[in-house]
Amino acid sequence: MKPARQAAEHEPIARVLPMLTVPHLDREFDYLVAAEQSDDAQPGVRVKVRFHGRLVDAFVLERRSDTDHAGKLGWIDKVVSPECVLTHDVRRLVDAVAARYAGTRADVLRLAVPPRHATVEKKTPAVLAPLAAAPVDTAAWAAYSGGERFVAALRETRAARAVWQALPGESWPARLAEVAAVTVHAGRGVLAVVPDQRDVDLLHGAALTRLDADRVVALSAGLGPAERYRRWLAVLRGDARFVIGTRSAVFAPVADLGLLMLWDDGDDSLAEPRSPYPHARDVAMLRAHQLRCAAMIGGYARTAEAQALVRSGWAHDLTATRHTLRAHAPRVIALEDSAYAHERDAAAHSARLPTVALDAARAALAKHTPVLVQVPRRGYVPALSCAKCRAVARCRHCTGPLSLPGRDAPGAVCRWCGREELALRCARCGSDAVRAVVVGARRTAEELGRAFPGAQVITSGGDDIVASVPERAAVVVSTPGVEPVADGGYGAALLLDSWALLGRQDLRAAEDTLRRWMAASALVRSRADGGVVAVVAESAIPTVQALIRWDPVGHAEAELDSRTEVGLPPAAHMAAIDGAPVAVDALLAAAALPEGADVLGPVDLPVGARRPAGIAPDVPVARMLVRVPRDGGLELAAALRRAAAVQSARHDQEPVRIQIDPLHIG
Template sequence: MLSVPHLDREFDYLVSEEQSDDAQPGVRVRVRFHGRLVDAFLLERRSDTDHVGQLGWLDRVISSEPVLTAEVRRLVGAVAARYAGTRPDVLRLAIPPRHAGAEKTERVAPLLPVVTPVDPAGWARYNRGEAFLDALRQGRAARAVWQATPGESWCDRLAEAAAAAVSGGHGVLAVVPDQRDIDALWQAATSLIDESAVVALAAGLGPSARYRRWLSVLRGEARLVIGTRSAVFAPVDRLGLVMVWDDGDDSLSEPRAPYPHAREVAMLRAHQLRCAAMIGGYARTAEAQALVTGGWAHDLLAPRPLVRAAAPRVIALDDDGYAEERDAAARSARLPSMALRAARSALDRGAPVLVQVPRRGYLPTVACARCRTVARCRHCMGPLALSDRGAEGAVCRWCGRIDAALRCRRCGSDAIRAVVVGARRTAEELGRAFPGTPVVTSAGDSVHPAIGPGPALVVATPGAEPRAPAGYGAALLLDGWALLGRQDLRAAEDTLRRWMAVAAQVHSRADGGTVAVVADSTIPTVQALIKWDPVGHADAELAGRTAVGLPPAVHMAAVDGGSEAVAALIAQAALPADAEVLGPVDLPPGVRRPPATPAGQPAIRMLIRVRRDDGLALAGALRDAIAVVSARGDHEAVRVQVDPLHVG
């Protein structure tokens, strides 16, 4: 496959008589192009050509396995058009590298697997839940955005939906954020569906094992595919249901060109095949809410009395309003007395307590105790952090150098204070406040998938919270300002998602479950957690973005690179008539520079905004402009992302 954008088109080759039987549409082939051999896919066989001139010969058929199906080929083309990308880039995401040994495995005749009858009681708790299951059995194109209730076993509900579709003779695709979710859904699914018909696809598999499993899907042996973002392209036979769990998770956004989001690809696939689709989560994104308000999907909600009965008690403790009520132990653990009492009550009942801290490490950011100037590295100006109690000097988080003689650049003081307290420091403080209670830290490279029964204090960063077999008795959500105060379009949405993921694991109010969040109680996101109203929050987010012209109310493209390269690309593009060009602005934090940006030249970002109806026109214009720039040989100097996850 040719990676240069201006060569993203079909090329004709002659096929010899000896190769004719194996050279079928969808197989991998090797051809000579511009004097060198390149790998390609054979798209179709024709008896004529519109090429004027002499045709070359197909060099050889690499494998007779038709790995590129017509359905996936159509999806690849649609994704490339949607994200202003090239088909070769999308094909690299859709089809894993070949392993010859895996193709030699014996084929198994596809059979309808044994499926345990689904008990509809779990879905009956939701309005129109049973009707949704019936639609899946009958193969109808039901589309839903499912709001899971607190304490809900989401993997059991997804497994039941999959079993209903499989029992009707249809294939199912389930996309989840990470390996822990794959394992949980696999366990639930194989209790209802014959294990031989369930396949898990994840990046953690070795190349050979992943390709072998992918081939079992291609050959129709698997009826349910569970995987992370790239599994959304899996060639599931007779696909009848596509499911995405927790679509707000960053890991569902592909970091490689053309940067598609698994949710968008899944919904595009459901639209092409006219099959059922479901997006589920404890919280809700503005994009999912837009599908409901636009009429493409309907709500799957539980009645409010049931939600209130299942939810824990949520209390907000304002950052500046509880200092006077701390007792001695609370001061050492930077917790208000009310949160401390909730934790003690849960531990006395024999239940674990979860403490969510936004940052890992010990003291990830420190400042001068006198003038509050943030401590920075003398070499690269990166932020300094203390790695442990009694550490000899601070470590730069950018270059790794150690500053053994901390002294403020502004006032000369050698006294420091914590700006942000990390998970390990919090665990240390809680250990002093609760002597004799086991303290577990789950963060960074040391993530615990689950904890054992019994009382324990679990300190975790967002996304690394272990599962508790019987749920948590209480949860303490610290430093809410660190999550809510991020300069990011999705800060509020992402904060509520992370908080609700924790609160959903806490016992109900009737069982004594309490969630204490340290944040301003007047903030709408905090109120949404207290009321357990993710739908209202998503609706408000969508309305707010519509008012100011931000995705998903509009389509927006980000063009990153050096100022000259960005200006040249935009000038080349035949943008829609009402397109707005915004910028330039600095690249958002954490966004890497395009690889060919000239050294010493700052990378900038220009934004192009169009109406929803002009999204494909915008992507097409940028795609054509990239092809022109590519023909000049400098396409790597610019990066184009349509509807990027982080606008700025």
């Protein structure tokens, strides 16, 4: 017979948070701590507890001497590890993110704390030498108004906040590494969040030239579980002072955090696709506010959300003067909408490569410099239609869009189910002739190879990403976001198929288009060095005008004004509720929405949005939108969070997905 367990002598009760994702169980529970567990069962450690007869993971939140539970308490089954992996600061951040996004703390904790790797955790960490202070050259920040004051504030460990507008051609990894080194040498920790692995590698390389390798840690999803946990533990134990990572690294437990940096906050990959769908920018700003630490958002372009931070006074501008900007920016040309321009090149507005773009490319190649061609779509021919009636070619099995994978492909392939269609015939008119609706990067490379027979054609996109190209006559065809860096800069850039970006039915279409164009244009040489950017779009379009003037701040200001007029984020908060119509109506009926809330809809899910998990394929899905003023966001999230808990406890409705300020509203 097993001897009776003895409760711990001091604070025998642990308040724990089980990792249960159902909303109505997102609360703390009290458990007894055995005497032999008392030393290890401290706040922040992982434990296992019995919950309704099954063993579940949990975190200890606090130790107590009493409980408000009237019944009999269960025992903590096991202390998984004595390592305190949930720090006080990260726990506060988890609570704030769950409240901001109407989610459960368990879902946020899965993003914040990686799975345990026992072997790594048991290894004795190496003893590092004391950090030696070294001078950091920050002269490049003098090119920005307020740049030197920002660096001085970091040296003095003050909580300066800024939105940095990087100059075209600027080495952003070098600039971020410089301010990180200044902060680390001042005795504080630094966290940098970037969109993808390519950016992590660039910033990590720049950081190693200014800080010791054992003080810099790169976190990303591509690491194996053991290596990722080893690096995360180095951050937790205070060994790493500069942490670089993708979106989930925004929760990294950096000790004594002094500076939080975010690069290119308009990139879609910074929005978490898992519940509760937080955006790394908002999490970073919440964390900076809680810790009263410095923060900086940087990019070649600017989002309306970043501009809202500047307008509110929470952050300051770090921008260069117009004189400095003109010295760094390339010359940008677009299609003119005038009688003279039409007479000079009548086909310019209908041609995919008008004369103005071809001339810019030929001039750059003649100087033996590479030419960048940005194409919005990858692949060969991503979309087909009937050549006679223009109906979109669709799969007979799943109605997905058909594409042509290559020049020598025997038939079209469905982009949804992957089935091959060898004999195409239009379902509407019966014609067997097809035409390309959209031309992809590989087909564009073929066309340019014929247009410039003496130049090498390089393709970057999909699984074949090229990091850099040498300084020679070459045509580089790339999809947005994976443009190779050219030694000495590109002589010219051609921005094709602008309609595919600007014509999207999306709130952020113009903002995202300018961001992609500026990222590519920033790789081009300055006007003084002959750099030219040719955008195949009418110059009268406001987004094109912003590129020509290189004025992302003005574009963001106008974007923010237009959203304020119609009550869209970030001027207001908006919740998107997706699910079966009956379930969505039940949730809204149970929610005590704040006064002044506008309920809009139902509407269809935006193009590309996934169906909520757990809903049968034959059940229709609708979206309802709830809009509140800017100061009512937390109240709206709390109301929806409570209603979701009530609906979850009743088990009488299909699951509903709640997203606060989703990236794509429609």
